Amino acid sequence: MYDMFDPHQHTIKHPTSCCGIGLHSGRTANLTIKPAPVDNGIRFFRTDLGDNISVKAHMDKVIDTRLATTIGEKGAVVATTEHLLAALRSSDIDNVDIEIDSSEVPIMDGSAEPFIKLLKSAGKTRQEGLRKLLRITRPITYSDRDTTIVVTPYNGFKVTGEISFDDALIKTQTYTIDFDPERFCREIARARTFGYVEQVEELWANGLALGGTLENVIAIHWNRTSVLNEDGLRYQDEFIRHKVLDLVGDLTLLGCPLLGHVSAYKAGHSQHLGFMEAIADAPDCWELIELEKNGCHAVIDRKTAMTRTSDALVMPFFRGRHSDALPAAC
Incomplete structure (x- = not known):
């Protein structure tokens, strides 16, 4: 049933580095991705702030979702995380430590491809720890003004x-990918x-997008029928494909892969966060499963998974959430 998922967690074989400009800060950032142990997850280290x-x-x-997804804790902030997170998710990497000497992940060419190439150059290592998945068992719906995001049960990950x-250039675009x-x-x-x-x-x-150029952003012309980039579009519907990329990257912040079909209408980073919070607030609509070595799965103790303040909590993304939050519609 879950053949598309390797039951084991993975990290990279060797450290790998890149350097680039932050899209909004305009500052140069040196970034190094390093192997990490089982159950480490993805962690960012601000090397410019101390050990x-x-x-x-x-x-x-998450502390900010304007223009990009920004995470932070105790004064350490890392902005524009979504493209790198999408690359890690699509590369099947669970555990890494990411060192960065600036407050924003480099924008590179504005996509996830440079990070995927970086991860391929580092190689991948299978680890002994087994992978946990969040499996949707009943539909969950999140709405915010004219935005709607729905997740329904599905034996895989579809977006x-x-x-x-x-405008005439974009109009209405739809894209579906059965994740592979x-x-x-x-x-x-x-x-x-x-x-x-x-x-x-x-x-x-306004002091934003200081690192934005035609090398890393598609600039839509004033006439709304073309782009200013000399090389044009990489795909005819590149706009919705990038929105799917952002959603995959943001959903990495759930803490483990999702089993379900996510449908998002007119969604952005703020709505992605609201949707993840809706999932967390609807424990009757999902279950945590741990894959076994033969590809089968076992349901993790629901009672433990639903006790959000327990020290024995399986899913780290529930830590610090309010136990009296109202459930989402499901």
Whole structure:
């Protein structure tokens, strides 16, 4: 049933590094991804702030969702995490430590592809620890104004995204991917972030998007029928493909892979966070499973999984959440 998932956790074989500019800060960032032990998860270390100043890549560490997903804890902030997280998820990597000497992950070319290439160069190592999955058992719906995100039971990980714009270039675009690392690399990973050229100019005037150029952002022309980038679009529907990329990256903050079909209409980073919180607040609609070596699975003790404040909590993303939160519709 779960043949698409290796039952074992994975990390990288060797450290790997890159250097680039932060999209919004405009600052140079040196980033190194290192192997990490079983159940470590993904952690960011701000090396410019001193030893062991780290932030876990979990939804309860999100401090800002304007323009990008920013996580932080005790003064350590890491912005624009979504493209790197999407690369880790699509590369089937569970445990890494990421050292960075700035407050923002490099934007690279505006997609996840450079990070995927970086991870491939580092290699992958299977670990002894078994992988845990969050399996959706009943539909969960999250709504925010004109945004709707729904997850339904599915024996795999499928994502459907839909956007709707008034301009002639984008219009309404829909894309569905039944998650597979190779398919993600082929169809989604190269899709770049985008914006209207006048919005970019406004961001510049307000001290944002200082690292944004035509090398890392698709700039939609004032006429709304073309882009300013000389090489044009990488896909005809690159805009919705990048939205799917962002969603996959943000969902990595759940703390483990999701089994379900996620359908998102006109969603952005803020709604992705609200959706993850809706999942956490609907424990009757999901169960935690741990894969066995033969590919089968066993249900983890539901009572333990649903005790959010317990020290024996299996899922780290529930830590620090309010136990009296109202459940989402499911």
